[in-house]
Structure formats: structure tokens, C-alpha cells
Amino acid sequence: MQKREIWKGSEAIAEAAIRAGCRCFFGYPITPQNEIPEYMSRMLPQAGGVFVQAESELAAINMVYGAAASGVRAMTSSSSPGISLKQEGISYLVGAQLPAVIVNVMRGGPGLGSIQPSQGDYYQATRGGGNGDYRTVTLAPATLQEAVDLMQDAFDIADTYRNPVMVLADGLIGQMMEPIVWQDRPGRSLPPKTWAAEGRRGRTHNNFVTSLYIGAEECEEHNLELNRKYAAMEANECRWEELMTEDAQLILVAFGTPARVAETAMRNLRQEGWNVGLLRPITLWPFPTARIRELAGKSHVKAFLDVEMNLGQMLDDVNLAVNGQRPVHFYGRCGGAVPHVSEVEQAAQKVLEEVQ
Amino acid sequence: MTVIYQKTKGLQDTPLHYCPGCGHGIVHKLIGEVLEELGLLDTTVGICPVGCAVFAGSYFSCDCIEAAHGRAPAVATGVKRTHPDQCVFTYQGDGDLASIGTAEIVHAAMRGEKITTIFINNAIYGMTGGQMAPTTLVGQRATTAPLGRDPAQAGWPIRMAEMLSTLEGLVYAERVCVVDIPRLNKAKKAIKRAFELQMAGKGFTFVEVLSPCPTNWGMEPLEANQWLMEHMAAYYPLGVVKDTGGVTG
Ligand SMILES: Cc1ncc(C[n+]2csc(CCOP(=O)(O)OP(=O)(O)O)c2C)c(N)n1
Ligand code: SF4
Numbered sequence A: 001m002q003k004r005e006i007w008k009g010s011e012a013i014a015e016a017a018i019r020a021g022c023r024c025f026f027g028y029p030i031t032p033q034n035e036i037p038e039y040m041s042r043m044l045p046q047a048g049g050v051f052v053q054a055e056s057e058l059a060a061i062n063m064v065y066g067a068a069a070s071g072v073r074a075m076t077s078s079s080s081p082g083i084s085l086k087q088e089g090i091s092y093l094v095g096a097q098l099p100a101v102i103v104n105v106m107r108g109g110p111g112l113g114s115i116q117p118s119q120g121d122y123y124q125a126t127r128g129g130g131n132g133d134y135r136t137v138t139l140a141p142a143t144l145q146e147a148v149d150l151m152q153d154a155f156d157i158a159d160t161y162r163n164p165v166m167v168l169a170d171g172l173i174g175q176m177m178e179p180i181v182w183q184d185r186p187g188r189s190l191p192p193k194t195w196a197a198e199g200r201r202g203r204t205h206n207n208f209v210t211s212l213y214i215g216a217e218e219c220e221e222h223n224l225e226l227n228r229k230y231a232a233m234e235a236n237e238c239r240w241e242e243l244m245t246e247d248a249q250l251i252l253v254a255f256g257t258p259a260r261v262a263e264t265a266m267r268n269l270r271q272e273g274w275n276v277g278l279l280r281p282i283t284l285w286p287f288p289t290a291r292i293r294e295l296a297g298k299s300h301v302k303a304f305l306d307v308e309m310n311l312g313q314m315l316d317d318v319n320l321a322v323n324g325q326r327p328v329h330f331y332g333r334c335g336g337a338v339p340h341v342s343e344v345e346q347a348a349q350k351v352l353e354e355v356q
Numbered sequence B: 001m002t003v004i005y006q007k008t009k010g011l012q013d014t015p016l017h018y019c020p021g022c023g024h025g026i027v028h029k030l031i032g033e034v035l036e037e038l039g040l041l042d043t044t045v046g047i048c049p050v051g052c053a054v055f056a057g058s059y060f061s062c063d064c065i066e067a068a069h070g071r072a073p074a075v076a077t078g079v080k081r082t083h084p085d086q087c088v089f090t091y092q093g094d095g096d097l098a099s100i101g102t103a104e105i106v107h108a109a110m111r112g113e114k115i116t117t118i119f120i121n122n123a124i125y126g127m128t129g130g131q132m133a134p135t136t137l138v139g140q141r142a143t144t145a146p147l148g149r150d151p152a153q154a155g156w157p158i159r160m161a162e163m164l165s166t167l168e169g170l171v172y173a174e175r176v177c178v179v180d181i182p183r184l185n186k187a188k189k190a191i192k193r194a195f196e197l198q199m200a201g202k203g204f205t206f207v208e209v210l211s212p213c214p215t216n217w218g219m220e221p222l223e224a225n226q227w228l229m230e231h232m233a234a235y236y237p238l239g240v241v242k243d244t245g246g247v248t249g
Helices: A011-018 A034-042 A057-069 A080-095 A122-126 A143-159 A171-175 A215-238 A257-271 A288-294 A314-322 A341-355 B021-038 B052-056 B072-082 B094-100 B102-110 B162-163 B183-198 B221-235
Strands: A004-006 A023-029 A050-053 A074-078 A099-106 A137-139 A166-171 A176-179 A241-244 A248-253 A276-281 A282-285 A302-309 A328-333 B044-048 B061-066 B088-092 B116-121 B170-177 B204-210 B239-243
Touching: A004 A011, A004 B116, A011 A034, A011 A074, A011 A099, A011 A143, A011 A166, A011 A171, A023 A034, A023 A057, A023 A215, A023 B072, A034 A050, A050 B072, A050 B183, A057 A074, A057 A080, A057 B061, A057 B072, A057 B102, A074 A080, A080 A099, A080 A122, A099 A143, A099 A171, A122 A166, A122 A282, A137 A143, A137 B221, A143 A166, A143 A215, A143 B088, A166 A171, A176 B204, A215 A257, A215 B183, A241 A302, A248 A257, A248 A341, A257 A276, A257 A341, A276 A288, A302 A314, A302 A341, A314 A328, A328 A341, B021 B088, B021 B116, B021 B183, B021 B204, B044 B052, B044 B072, B052 B088, B072 B102, B088 B094, B088 B162, B088 B183, B094 B102, B094 B116, B102 B162, B116 B162, B116 B183, B162 B204, B162 B239, B170 B183, B170 B221, B183 B204, B204 B221
Parallel strands: A023 A050, A023 A074, A074 A099, A099 A166, A137 A166, A248 A276, A248 A302, A302 A328, B044 B061, B044 B088, B088 B116, B116 B204, B170 B204
Antiparallel strands: A004 A176, A137 A282, A241 A276, B170 B239
């Protein structure tokens, strides 16, 4: 049997990044993810990498931009208010077609908010967040095992499309301890970084990494090229997990920690004889729209209940997917509060009674 | 036939877009010449600003990265830390470096990043059409200071070379200008020393160039050079501000 080890979420994410070949980390302290920069400052130099504590999140993401532009696997992490500051850099990474991984261990907002777990940054992560018309693949782990497994994928997806990837974890994922198994995840075969500005070293042309396309037509063409990449990401990278949806009358939809709460609620309700299923998006963008739409069309499915740690953000995507075919209900806690199993059960039971 | 003068290999053949009498093009040439003379063109990454020099990456004959407004020193940090063997420089205007990017330049200097910053101080926002810069002189007119900069409202112009020189990580800072041949030669020497100290791994090096912007100053090029010497050089003294001989701390 493979060895199980107990790890703290933030440290496990950092270690997974190093194992995935991350060779530089730039960050600025913010709770609840300080263990990531702390771990990186300790371990990354030993792995032959570079750690710099930046003067701000703005500087950190621009250091990532520089390292990525020169062809190195780069990463930063932060929590909600810090991620807001990184939006400038994320937009520039997309515009200049640079791969990088950004981890957001979300806390309550808006503003300084709270330091407890939240999912209030769903819109920011899935709608672009910075200026311009863009997307970033957004991975949402629900367990520490999944968090560490997704880190390898995050770097590979970023390199495949030359686009930043966001790992969107809530504060619970960052702070809790759980057993994990370090699995050797085969990396993807990736295109060489012939575009990197790392010094010409004998190359006959200059590499110039930029997001500037000054003419309207050339900027439009650039956007259309980016759009082709988003289409490829939508076609190839969408992931979700489904439990007991085959006969479900009610499908719970949740990501991250609330998905675990929802799963327990689902199992309890099943024991009481209710046909409940769960769909857990793993990629929040691309969103499993087609699958949810398909489920909404099944005769046994009567309703959906979306559960989040916010006031209903993924709810928009669920509604777009269901497209009015079935009622979509919502239960959420916000500001740092975590939904309790009994609360989700109650909300689910109410919907189930309505649809009988 | 002997070649007396030829264009530096440090610049590409692209025609520069700068206005007549602008300092940017001259400084580009000096940087190109220095990189060529030091044999660094194959091992340099230049970080370009947002400002009139936003196209600099299409002019320098080396790899370049276009940074967000003011963030060039952070971008340079990301490159240099992961490629310590490369020569890395930032090229920044006064809005870029002394306003929106103040934190980034101060902290790059504080950390003693082994990079070189060429700071083009033209006392105005060129690209956006002549708004007040942090370096705009008291009384100098700008589109957002139509009656001239009023210290009661906008404070006093910032002397970046002096301010950064208080930081131990900075080993060399000099202020130069390019209004005539002797001063241009001096400017080139300063740029060369900055790059040499960087390549010797000494620390952060900084060259501030007082640079004319005839277009937004509303002057003829020659008049702009005269105004620069009379007014700018009076407030921003030319010469070496700090040279530790490469010793930090
Ligand atoms: C975040 C952001 N804010 C504002 C701008 C608009 N902008 C472009 S260049 C510039 C100022 C340029 O002035 P300076 O740095 O002095 O360079 P110069 O054009 O004089 O060479 C500004 C404010 C921008 N591009 N990005
Ligand atoms: S506007 Fe000023 S700084 Fe910009 S190119 Fe013209 S002269 Fe140079």
C-alpha cells in the first residue's frame, strides 16, 4: 500500500508545486495561506529554486510575470484581498500568453472581510477578474489529496495553453490537515518555450514578450487567437465529479468544502430514502454546463440545489446550464461561515417535499 | 575605406517613433552601444515601460519583456532571480518609475537586485499628453496643472536618484543628460559603469537621464535643451549621486 502522510493543506499545496517542477515563488503574507510562502522559503531553495518575499501582491504577480516570460515555471499564492491586487498581473499574463499558477485560498470579503473560509471570489476567478476579455482555467479542490494532485495539472495546463491557471481553494482546504498519498503524476508532454525572453544565447532573432497590440485590428486578431485557446480549454479541460445522479430527484451542486458537506447530507438523505445526487464541478471554468443541462433534461431529475460559501455566485452558472428546465434552489453561508450538514439536509428536504 | 561611424548592432533597424528632439531615442542608442561594446546583446533581457518607450522592445536588439505600468523592477526581479547569468535592465519614465511604480523601484533597490535601471526623467507624462509628473518642476505647466505645479496642492518634485541612494542595496547612481556631445559621452560612461557593476554582481545600479520632451513642454528642440539645462539641471543636480565602488552595506 502506498504511504499515507498527514499534511496541512497550504504546505501540501506548496510541496506539490515543487514536485510539479515549480522553480520560483513570489508572494506576500496574508492569512489563511501564510504556510505556502513559509514552506516555499524553506524548501524551494533546497530544490534549486528561488523564493522572494515581494513588497506587495502587485509586485509578486509581476515577478511571476517576469519569471514566466523568461521561461520558468512560476507561481504565487494569496488570499482574497491579495488576489484582487494580482488581477492586473493576471490580465497581463493572459495578454502576453504566459503560463503561471496562482493559488487563492479564499477568505471572507468584501474588503478586509474575515480570515475564515469563503468562496466569495468565484465571480472574480471565473469571469476574468482583471481588465479585458479573458478566461483562466480555475481548479477547485475539495480534498487535500485532490489539491496536491491538481497542482501538477495546473502547471501542465498553464504550459499547454500559455495561459495562467488559478487554483481556487477555500480557507478550510488551506488550513485543515488530512492524509494524502504522494502519487507520481505523469506530466503532459509540453511544447518547448521557444518564445521565452531569457537572453538570445546565440538565437538570431529577439524574443519580445508583450500584451500590447496597438492597432484595433491586430488587437482583435489577438483576442480571437486567445479565444481559440479558451475554446480548446473548454473542449479539453472541463472536469467534474458525480455521485448518485443516475436516479436522483434532487441534484446538489457544490464545489470545494461545501461539496463535502453536501456529500454527507446526500448520504444521510439517501438513508432516509430520498433520491439525492451530487455534481461537484472540479473546474469552475470551464464549467460543466453541458453535463448539467443533460441532467436537467432527465425525467427523474426534478430540481437542483446549489450550495456555496457565498451568496450565490456559481448559482448563475448552474442557472445558465439548467436553462429553466428545472427549478434551481440555493443554500449558502457567507463571510467566513461554513454550512452545516444539517442545514443542507433541511434545505434539500424542503425542495424534495415541494417536488413530490 | 575605414568605417568612422556606424549604427550600433544594439538597435534593430526599425525606425524610432519618437518626436524630433526627444531624449528617448538618444538614450536607446547609448544603451544599444554599451550592450554591444560589453558583448552583452546575446545575454540581456530588457524590461520596457508603459510610456512613450512602450515600443522599446521593438528597438533594442536583445530579448525584451513589456511590463505593466510601473512594474518593470518587479518583472526584472523575476527574470534576474531565475537567470542570474543574464544582464537585466529596466527602462522607465518618470510616471512609470516615480509615481505608479514607486514601490517596485524602491524595493528592487532595497533588495539590491542585480539589475540596472535607466530612468528617463522628462518632468512630464509624455505618452498620455503632458499631464503633471511627480518630477514636474514647481511652476512648470502641465495639462493637469494648467497654472503650473503648485506645491501647496501637488507637493515638490521628487529626486529619485538621491532618494534611492539612501538604500544600501544601491551601489551606483548617477544623474546625466544628453543635451550636447560632452554630456552625451558622460551619459554613456555612466550607463556603461552601471552595466559593468551589474555584471560584476555588485548590486542595484541606477542612471537618471534628464531628457527633453519638446512636444509636451511646448518648445522647439533646441529651446527644450536650454530649458532643461537652466531649470531641470538646477533642481536635479547632474553627476554621481552615489558610487560605493561596488561595495554594498
Ligand atoms: C495602470 C495604468 N495607468 C495609467 C496608464 C496610462 N499611462 C500610460 S503612459 C503613462 C505615463 C507615462 O509617463 P512617463 O512614465 O513619464 O513616460 P513618458 O511617456 O514621459 O516617456 C500613463 C499614465 C496605463 N497605461 N496603465
Ligand atoms: S511626447 Fe515627449 S517623451 Fe514622448 S516621444 Fe514625444 S518628445 Fe519624447
